[in-house]
Amino acid sequence: MDWWFEASRSKGTGIISSLSEVTGSSEAGIRLLLTLLLTYPSAFLHRKFLAKKEAELQHIFFILCGKDAIHSVVCIWVLHLNFLLGIPAVYTVAFQFTFQMFYLLAGYYFTESDTYDIKWTMPHCVLTLRLIGIAFDVYDGTKKPEELSPEQKIRALKQTPSLLEILGHAYFPSSFVVGPQFPIRRYLEYTSRAYSHIFLDENECVRVGIIRGLLAFLYLGLHFLGVLYIPTDHVTTSAFTEKPFYIKLLLIGLWGKLNMSKYLACWLLAEGSCIVSGLAYNGKTPDGKNKWNGTCNIELIPFETATQFSDMIRCFNINTNAWVASYVYKRLKWLKQKMVSHACALLFLAFWHGLHSGYYVTFLNEFIVINVERDFYEMYDRSKWGQKPWRSLWVKVPCIMLKTVWLWCGLSYCVVPFLLFKTWKWVTVYSGVYWYIHIIFILYPLYRGQLKKAMGRMAHKDKDEPAVLNGLAHSHSH
Known part of the structure; x- marks a missing residue:
């Protein structure tokens, strides 16, 4: 399917060009949409003719649905060669993490433009996480069961996957272009007909x-x-x-x-x-x-009805965030500092998205907002303002409405750099609104004491009252 992305480099004609003019979208965007739609016929074909066949035939079908783009082939072969040479799993993880990320960043360096790029790097960033994940899962398979978390036990591989299995997993058409991420063990269970019935x-x-x-x-x-x-x-x-x-x-x-x-x-x-x-x-x-x-x-309903940043992040881009939580954030527990691990995970996400300054500012915004919001709601839940007598319907409904408006205005402010990429663009927008979110959140330590005093005397927290969770520490982070 990569030919759609390669073709987007030149101006198209015919139906794609017409759709682009009608919708106001780029021709590359139209090709992306058509590529995603083509995954449905491939899913039906597999379901009809191959779902109960041997796993090898299914792997070949998925490979043929993809495209032998040189970049993906090179990276897959490097991983497979690592396994063939019998290099210890821990060194394989270190090498694959470094090589796959370096290859992706090099691709960004040579292809990024001033707009959102729909090129070979789009499916390749999905592939990068997939290949690094395989290296980690093989490494986890070499450990004793008691050394693994419940999540790692589900993903760990006792046997190194074959080249055919890696290729099938990499080119699985329904997830090849924009994800979602899923471990190779899920794919192997799927092709082994474990639940095809x-x-x-x-x-x-x-x-x-x-x-x-x-x-x-x-x-x-x-x-x-x-x-x-x-x-x-x-x-x-x-x-x-x-x-x-x-x-x-x-x-x-x-x-x-x-x-x-x-x-x-x-x-x-x-x-x-x-x-x-x-x-x-x-x-x-x-x-x-x-x-x-x-x-x-x-998760659409929680996303559309969220009134807190952490709630929205928790149900947004779930599989990518779960990947980062599993393979980056939780692997840094030896640092014994959740905030440092959180920062490292968000920095990794910024690099993974690209080299534009907007990505790094966006994830810096998230780090600031999530940590301030968590502290504020922990303080609020223990205060007089947070006690049940204050939570009447007449107060709660207007508050929810105001929080929803605040959330979307604040969230949109935070993702401005992500959507505009270039420094001069997001600086222009932020200057136009006087950097108000940054002022509110960065200055929070200065007025926190007065805010706490205004909320009233601290009360004992109910045992059954849920704590406000850090998006990445206990769930995910975008």
Whole structure:
């Protein structure tokens, strides 16, 4: 499928060019959308003809659905050669982590432009995590069971995967382009027909997968309609900066939501295809119903109804965040400093996304906001303001509405650098709103004492009251 990305370098003609003009999207973006849609026929073909065949035939089918792009082939062969040479697993992890990330960063260096790049580096960043994950899983397979966490036990590999298995996992069409991430052990169980009877004997997964795919088009429609009225670069223009301050805040909130919708749409399309293929099967609920959330990358209802940054991050880009939590954050527990591990994990994510300054500022924003928010709500929950008598319906509903507006305005502010990439663009936007989020959060230690005093005397925390969790420490981080 990489040929769609390679073809995007030159101006297209025909239907793709026409769709680009009608929607206002780039031709590369249209190719990306068509690529994601093509994963559905491949899922149906596999389901119909190959799901109960030998694993080797399934691996070959998935490889043929992909494309032998030189970059992915080189990186896969380097990993396989590592295994063939019998290099100790711990050194394999160190080498693969370094090599795969260096290769990806070199790709960014030679291909990045001033806009969002839909090139070979897009699927390759997915592949990079996948290959590093395999190295870690083989390493975990060499440890004693008591040395592994429950999560590592699920992912660990007792046997080194073959080249055919690695290729099949790498080129699995439903997740090759934009993810989702999943460990190779899930893929091997899937191709070994461990639960093929579940998705072959029932049409439930097809129905659930199609619904997720249709939801993607709702978000695509929201994005395409929105950018017609609020183009992505509108917030960098004088027409925006000359507006009143409160209008700019609300406009950034709406602008961010419209631009984030395209990411949600891509994840929903990929997830829907994974569900149709059966890969997303995730066991059963206590009442015996099938779960199809094994590759869920966005929990829509919690995301759309969140009133705290940590809640929104927890249900956003779930599989990538779970990967970083498992293979980066939790592997740094020897530092014995959660905040340092959190910072390292976010720095890794910034490098993984690219070299634009906007990525690093965005994840710095997240680090600041998450830690300040966690401290504030821990203080609030113990204060008089946080006690039950204050939580009447008449107070709670307006507060939720205000928190939702604050959240989307604040979140959109934080992702401005991520969406605009270049330094001059996000500096222009931030200057136009006087860097207000940075001022509020960075100066928090200076007014924290007065805020705590205003909230009232600290009360004993109920034993059953949930603590505000750090997104990466206890769950995930974008």
